[in-house]
Amino acid sequence: MKDLQDYVHDLPLPTQVFFSLVETTARLVDVSEKYWQSRGQNGARIRILVEIMKEGGTILPSMLAQKIGVTKSNVTLLLIPLENEGFIQRASHPSDGRKTIISITPEGQTLLLNHLPENRARITDKMSKLSGQELAMLLSLLSKLNKP
Numbered sequence: 001m002k003d004l005q006d007y008v009h010d011l012p013l014p015t016q017v018f019f020s021l022v023e024t025t026a027r028l029v030d031v032s033e034k035y036w037q038s039r040g041q042n043g044a045r046i047r048i049l050v051e052i053m054k055e056g057g058t059i060l061p062s063m064l065a066q067k068i069g070v071t072k073s074n075v076t077l078l079l080i081p082l083e084n085e086g087f088i089q090r091a092s093h094p095s096d097g098r099k100t101i102i103s104i105t106p107e108g109q110t111l112l113l114n115h116l117p118e119n120r121a122r123i124t125d126k127m128s129k130l131s132g133q134e135l136a137m138l139l140s141l142l143s144k145l146n147k148p
Contacts, residue, residue, distance in 0.1 A: 031126055035119045045082055049112055052088065052104045059102050087111060
């Protein structure tokens with residue numbers, strides 16, 4: 001048991017950094033999630049709407065699944081409430097009727113326009129503990145870690 005205690009307490013630097021990143025990310029996501037919950041939404045659904053907008057307002061479900069890191073069947077389940085609330089719509093692909101395209105509706109765009117600025121302000125407030133130079137360095141380091 002002592003060996004295990006030593007193992008979990010005596011962490012090498014890369015492991016310490018990993019756990020610090022995980023903890024920091026969780027706290028920042030919590031700030032964002034609490035904002036969305038106070039607006040009757042959740043961050044995962046908002047992220048879907050944002051990803052659709054990044055693609056010009058329309059996206060294939062398979063591409064969306066890849067962007068948010070879920071399976072195609074899971075993305076289908078995530079889309080149901082967004083469609084039921086009128087934030088997205090599904091239609092047949094214009095050139096390949098076997099495929100479906102997802103589009104953000106005017107209601108979905110309004111939701112983002114009304115709430116993204118305040119959500120981003122809350123995240124910016126938390127990130128303001130770092131200077132612009134520190135943020136740029138952190139972004140550079142995280143980009144380096146994200147490379148395959």
